[in-house]
Amino acid sequence: MRTDYHTHTERGPYTVEWLEHFLRKAAAEGIAEYGVSEHGYRFKQTRELFDNEWTAERRQQDLDEYMAMILDARKAGHRVKFGIEMDYVPGRDADMREFLKSYPFDYVIGSVHWIGDFGFDLPQFLPEWERRDVVRTYEEYFEILLQLAESRLFDISGHPDVIKVMGYEPEDAAFFQGWYERIAAAFARNGLAAEVSTAGLRKPVQKLYPAPDFLRAFRAQGVPISLSSDAHRPEDVGADYDTAVAYIRDAGYREIVTFTGRERSMVTLT
Template structure:
C-alpha cells in the first residue's frame, strides 16, 4: 500500500481538469490512496484562525468551491481524498476545531509554518534566521509540535521537522534529541500520525522529513506513518518514494495508515 496524502492545487486552479493531472500521476505511480490537502489559510473561512500580512494577501478561496470540486470528482469516479492542511495556531484550538468539524474531511493535516510572525520556511523570511537564536527557534517550534499533538485535532502532522528547511540546525545533538523526544512523547498520547515527506529533498535541506533519528523515535514509540510528497505540481506526486520507503524500513516500519472519512486502517507498507 502507498499513500500520498499531502498535495496542493494552489499553483493551478480548483478545477477537475487540474485535479485530474494529480490523480493521473498518482495512478501511474501505483499510489492507491491519494489526497489533496490545500492550505487552509487560502480560504475565507479561516480568517478567524491565522492572520498576518503574508497570509491575508493569499486568502482567495471559498470552501464551498473546494467541497464542490471533490463532489464533482467523486461523481466522475475519480478516487481522491478531501483534506486540508491547517497551520497549527496556538491559542486558536476552539476556532480550528470548529472549522475542522464543519467539513467532511477524510483526514486533516496539521503543520507548523509560523513561530509568532516568523514564517520559518518562507524565502521572504530567510534572512530572519541570521538574526535569531537557532536554539530558541527550535525550542519554540517543538513547543508547538507538542501542543499540536496534545490538541488531538489532527490526523497527521505535516513535515514534522520542517524547521531544518534552510539548514539551520543546532550543533548540540543532545539538545536536538531532547526536542525529538518530547515531540514523540506527545504524539504517542494522541491520534496524530507522522508523515514521511519527500518534499525536503526538493528544498535546501535536501533531506527527507523527518530526520532518521526522529523517525526512529516515532517507530520505537509506536507512532503510525503515512507517505507524502507535498506536491505543488502534478509531476511531484509520489516523487522519491523509493527513498521514503527505504528510510521507513531502515527504522523498522512495516505498516502504513490509510484514511477514509476519518476512519483509519493499517496495511503492509509499499
C-alpha cells in the same frame, strides 16, 4: 500500498480537469490512495482562525469550491480523498475544532509554519534566520509542535521537523534526542500520526522529513506514519518514493496509515 495525502492543487483552478493531472501522475507512480490537502489559510472561511499580512494577501479562495472539485471528481469515477492542511496557532483550539467539524474531511494535517510572525520556511524570511539564535528557534518550534499534539485537533502532523527546511540546524546532535522522545510520546498519547515527507529533498536542506533519529523515536513509541510528497505541481506527486520507502523500512516500519472520514486504518507499505 503507497499513498500521497499531502498535495496541493492550488496553482490551478478548482476543476476536475486540473485535478486529473495530479491523479494521472499518482497512478503512474503506483499510488493507491491519493488525497488533496489544500492550505487552510487560502480560504475565506478560515480568516478567524489565522490571519496576518502574508496570509491576507493569499486568502482569495472559497473552500466550498475546493470541496466541490473533490465531489465532482468522485462523481466522475476518481478515487480521491478530501483533506486540508491547517496551520496550528496556539490559543485557537476551540474555534479550529468547530471549523473542522463543519466539513467532511477524510483527514486533517496539522502543521507549524510560523513562530509568531516568523514564517521560517518562506524565502522572504531567510534574512531573519541570520539574526536568530538557531537553538532557541528550534526550541520554540518544538514547543508549538507539542501543543499541536496535545490539541487533538489533527490526524497527521505534517513534515514534523520542517523547521530545518532552510538548512539551519543546531550543531550539537545531542540537543535533539530529548525533544524527539518528548514529541514522540506526545504523538502516541494523543493518537497523532507523523508524516514522512519527501518535500525536504526538494528544499534547501535536501533531507527527508523527519530526521532518522526522529523517525526511530516515533517507531519506538508506536506512532503510525503517513507517506506524502507535499507536491504543489503534478510532476512532484510521489516524488522520491523509493528513497522514502527504504528510509521508512530502515526505521522498522512495515505499515502506513490511511484515513476515511477521519477514521484511521493501517495498510502494508509496498
